[in-house]
Amino acid sequence: MTAHSKFDVVIAGGGMVGLTLGLALARSGVETAVVDGLDPALVVDAKFDGRVSSFAPASCRMLEALGLWAHLAPHAQPIMDIIVGDGSAREGASAALLHFDHSEVGQGPLAHMIENRHFRMALQRGIEGVAGLTLIAPRKVVRAMQGRGAIDVELDDGRLIAASLCIAADGRESPLREAQGIKTVGWSYAQTGIVATIAHERPHRGTAYELFLASGPFAILPMTGNRSSIVWTERSALAPAFLQLDDAAFLGEVGQRFGDQWGHLSLDGPRWSYPLSMHLALSYIGPRFALAGDAAHGVHPIAGQGLNLGLRDAAALAEVVIEAARLGLDIGSEAVLGRYQSWRRFDNALFAASFDALNRLFSNDVAPVAAVRRMGLDIVDSIAPLKRFFMHQASGASGDVPRLMRGEAI
Numbered sequence: 001m002t003a004h005s006k007f008d009v010v011i012a013g014g015g016m017v018g019l020t021l022g023l024a025l026a027r028s029g030v031e032t033a034v035v036d037g038l039d040p041a042l043v044v045d046a047k048f049d050g051r052v053s054s055f056a057p058a059s060c061r062m063l064e065a066l067g068l069w070a071h072l073a074p075h076a077q078p079i080m081d082i083i084v085g086d087g088s089a090r091e092g093a094s095a096a097l098l099h100f101d102h103s104e105v106g107q108g109p110l111a112h113m114i115e116n117r118h119f120r121m122a123l124q125r126g127i128e129g130v131a132g133l134t135l136i137a138p139r140k141v142v143r144a145m146q147g148r149g150a151i152d153v154e155l156d157d158g159r160l161i162a163a164s165l166c167i168a169a170d171g172r173e174s175p176l177r178e179a180q181g182i183k184t185v186g187w188s189y190a191q192t193g194i195v196a197t198i199a200h201e202r203p204h205r206g207t208a209y210e211l212f213l214a215s216g217p218f219a220i221l222p223m224t225g226n227r228s229s230i231v232w233t234e235r236s237a238l239a240p241a242f243l244q245l246d247d248a249a250f251l252g253e254v255g256q257r258f259g260d261q262w263g264h265l266s267l268d269g270p271r272w273s274y275p276l277s278m279h280l281a282l283s284y285i286g287p288r289f290a291l292a293g294d295a296a297h298g299v300h301p302i303a304g305q306g307l308n309l310g311l312r313d314a315a316a317l318a319e320v321v322i323e324a325a326r327l328g329l330d331i332g333s334e335a336v337l338g339r340y341q342s343w344r345r346f347d348n349a350l351f352a353a354s355f356d357a358l359n360r361l362f363s364n365d366v367a368p369v370a371a372v373r374r375m376g377l378d379i380v381d382s383i384a385p386l387k388r389f390f391m392h393q394a395s396g397a398s399g400d401v402p403r404l405m406r407g408e409a410i
């Protein structure tokens, strides 16, 4: 690379959203550089990220359209049923109130669970040999400076990249969003997501559980083999005590919350913890600048949709940029970026607000609130069209669906 290289687009942040977006752009002939601060070998290591993400059917169609699904299929666990329960720790799964069955909406699974490290590996394989995509890592973007007809991005080794558009997909803290003066609104939930992989004796049969306990939701998500990922939302003041328990005591706490229908439980890997917060960027765009993924919005993981929303940003932004490039328009212009913002900002705000409301409603043991939500779950369970509506929303098939998420090439 020369001291001043030129690309159509430079993406700061090659996480799951940034790299997917880079792949989508480059496959359609938009010359793209993706810069990430972390070593690619590190981010696929089992010790880097213990999370497992649920991929909605629309996200899976996008991964198929981008040629990634073949790498992912062996590692993807289909979710066939979701059981929602409003129960205390002692009631566990016996308090099931709502059952989503895949056969109520079609033939396919409700979603697929894939370990984040497998998705990152698939992305690294998927970008191999893609002309027009340059991954620069480990290297940090230190700033972006708007000039006449271009934006200059400076890396931490002093290199400069000139592009028509700079996209920040640099995560929740998004240093570039801050540097561009884009403000956010949001708050901490005073909750911590405790994540661990649990191996169990009996098969899960592709069933996911979401149990609403007083401290917050407790999700058990099926993984390949006789394994499940737990996402245990706990009050942040109490989380360290649970994290410090020895394995037997920790598993005892897990067993209390879930019950014993899977037989003997053991830990398959370390425990992880993530502080939970919500934020929304007040603007998604600036001069020759756009935000995508967690840089634009962070949502409560109650419905496992944060990455799905980020992938939807990537699909919409790729579509807008590629169409503009084909028409010979300036891909960094306000008109082009404005189309992306009006496509995605309201949608993300609506989802963030819904997950926030769900978390408040369900992370609570006050008797009248518990009675109302039990009634609400009963009503949803007994009205088939209402259930189908929720399943449709979660599948990513509602609203103005980007072409990649319909499984079409751009």
Ligand SMILES: Cc1cc2nc3c(=O)[nH]c(=O)nc-3n(C[C@H](O)[C@H](O)[C@H](O)COP(=O)(O)OP(=O)(O)OC[C@H]3O[C@@H](n4cnc5c(N)ncnc54)[C@H](O)[C@@H]3O)c2cc1C
Pocket: 012, 013, 014, 015, 016, 017, 018, 035, 036, 037, 038, 051, 052, 053, 054, 055, 139, 140, 141, 142, 169, 170, 171, 172, 175, 176, 193, 195, 231, 274, 292, 293, 294, 295, 301, 303, 304, 305, 306, 307, 308, 309, 310
């Ligand atoms: C407990 C938990 C469970 C979750 N479960 C689900 C789920 O089931 N389904 C789902 O859809 N979502 C889920 N999510 C949300 C999901 O994990 C995030 O939405 C997703 O990881 C966001 O991806 P991203 O690429 O936008 O950001 P990140 O993954 O944060 O990536 C940002 C990248 O930017 C890089 N970077 C940062 N600064 C710079 C810089 N200056 N220069 C260069 N690079 C930089 C970083 O190295 C990183 O690689 C969950 C979240 C939590 C906390």
